[in-house]
Amino acid sequence: MLSQKSIDIVKSTAPILADRGVEITTVFYKNLFTAHPELLNLFNSVNQKQGRQQTALANTVYAAALHIDNLGVLLPAVKQIAQKHRSLGIKPEHYPIVGKHLLEGIKEVLGDAATDEIIQAWADAYGIIADVFIQVEIEMYKEAEEQENGWGEFKNFEIVDKVVESDIITSFYLKPVDGSAVPTYNPGQYITIRLAIPGETYILNRQYSLSQAPNQDTFRITVKKENEMNPNGKVSVYLHQNLQIGDTFEVSSPAGDFYLDMESTRPVTLISGGVGITPMMSMLDTLSKNSPTRPVSFLHGARNNALHAFDKDVQQLMSAMEDTTYLAFYSDENKLLTKELLAENVLANGDIYVCGPVPFMKAIIPTLYELGFAEEHVHFEFFGPAVSLEPALA
Template sequence: MLSERSVQIIKSTVPVLEVHGVAITKRFYEMMFAAHPELLNIFNHANQKQGRQQTALANVVYAAAVHIENLAAILPAVKQIAHKHRSLGVKPEHYPIVGEFLLKAIKDVLGDAATDDIIGAWGEAYGMIADAFIGVEAEMYKEAHQQPGGWEDFREFRVDRKVQESDSITSFYLVPKDGGAIASFLAGQYVSVRMAIPEDQFTHIRQYSLSDAPGKPYYRITVKREDGGESHPDGRVSNYLHHQIKEGDILHLSAPAGDFYLNLEDKRPVVLLSGGVGLTPMISMLNTLAEKDSERQVTFIHATENGKVHAMKQHVDELTQARPRMSAYYCYRNPSDQDRETQAFHKEGTIHLEWLKTIIPDQNASFYFCGPVPFMQAMNQALKDWGVSDSDIHFEFFGPAASLEPAAASAAR
């Protein structure tokens, strides 16, 4: 437990962290990578460039300060981060490095305002928080390794099949190179893929949702090719997977992880909402429900640009049309003439609450959603406006966690 004095000191820093949190975490990463460039083999370079990792860490530090007297309040965030750490290969020896440079960054950004007392209190708090992470992650490593078909760190998988799902989305069917069993997972979880791309100094690690139901002799990931523009370059890993990885090639995978997954114990209606490639965990959930729970009312709702980028539509149509308690609805923001002629979608534009009310019987259901952050903000706000309880709202961020407040309903897509 922290001393009462340290608690009061950390509480006094909350207003400072609210203003300077991102500047501190940005400086932290700069200093840490300069001293330990080998850690760039773990961290996502794109998230660093876009500032998402810095913002996510700032939010965690701020939350820790706000709840310093009751750190159990941030336990869900700790578990979510711990899942990612385990899948990335973060180990106990990394925590002292993080602590050293986090304190240095606080001092560097705040200058004389970061007194010895403040640095000391945060050093004490960091030690306690780091111990909590290390303990939680140790159990996760143990579970991942000891479960049937489990393994430590990364394992070689062969690309058995590569299937184009739309103009920009491709599925990869992955089987273990050693021919052994593979660990099961919960619908909605992900794996980390570690890649060494020729001519790149550091390896890349990306998380991809598993896009099929568990219990298969393979894992399937479904990857969107991230095409760049004026403000950002092409996605390094997604483009390499699409253009360079062939059937028969080897990928290195961590065991499945993640705290976003379908609750099969809940027998109430379930609504699966997705935007863009956010449909990948929803397809896993839909396939699982089709295999295991034919009595449950399931509504699958997908928003995308148009038919050219709409992945797995035929599969979803076949699945839902064969099951009277399942239904699927599609929302296209910019449908093509062909989309209109074939009546490929149910709504043009963006998803909003009034439309949701016409296709979902009532709000007494479990809601799961995933997609671009603006889409998730819009869905979160719509469900809250409808009176859906927080305990029935479940979501997953692709990449570092962001805020769903304030919602921007007009940005849904």
């Protein structure tokens, strides 16, 4: 139980964290990986280089300071982060290491302003916050392991098929090496794949949405090949160019809190940009098989037709449904998903799912709110660490 004095001290630091949070988390990660380079096996180094992980952690620490007297407010965010932690193999023993270097980061950046009293208050607060994460994640590991055909952390999968979906996007069908079936999952969830790439010092982890309806036979991930000069392209280029049918790598159990509500009968609007179409394909495939009478509107943006994955698949799935709308927008032809088109094609009184590149998300989601769609009905997922929808706050 955190004392009232500690609560007051932590809350009083919120303005400082708002101002210098990213500076603190940048120092934290630098010191953490210097002292514990083995943790680079768990982190996506690209998110580090782009500053997204530092920003996401700074936002989390700031939110914790604001709500330290009512952590229940943060539980949805905790569960979202915990899903990623579970899919990466974060364990209870990692939390003391993180806490030590986070406190040292606060002290290093704030200097004398970080008094012993402030550091102790944050140490107490961190212990409570870490315990919340640990307990949530223990339960998630248990749930993943105990479900039918489940496992707790990673197991080996084999590529059993490789299908080109567009000029830059390819699907990989995966089966467990041990011959078992695969567990079910919620349409929209992702898996982590773990690769040891020749020439790379550390294991590389990447999270990819499952892009088909759940079945007991295979997982399917659909991967955009990034530019080879882009640091983010290491895994995608290796998958496209080096891995073939018969090759294996490690895979986590499905995770994530962005998924289709299958218990609802409300209309569904799917809005995606680029490779953000992947979780939508799992949702649409599931709707086509299990809820063909549920109204669906699918709005997808791509640069051009050659880069548009799953166009024919969407049309085929929708042909088995009763009430559907499908529109594609190509930016190379100056056809964009405008506010007017959203107003005309997003289904009223329904659930809206959005996924795509960060600029796409920052354009679409606030526009949906401006049009009067309720926030509780707008569901979205960023690939990688969450980013603020407000550019000024990011």
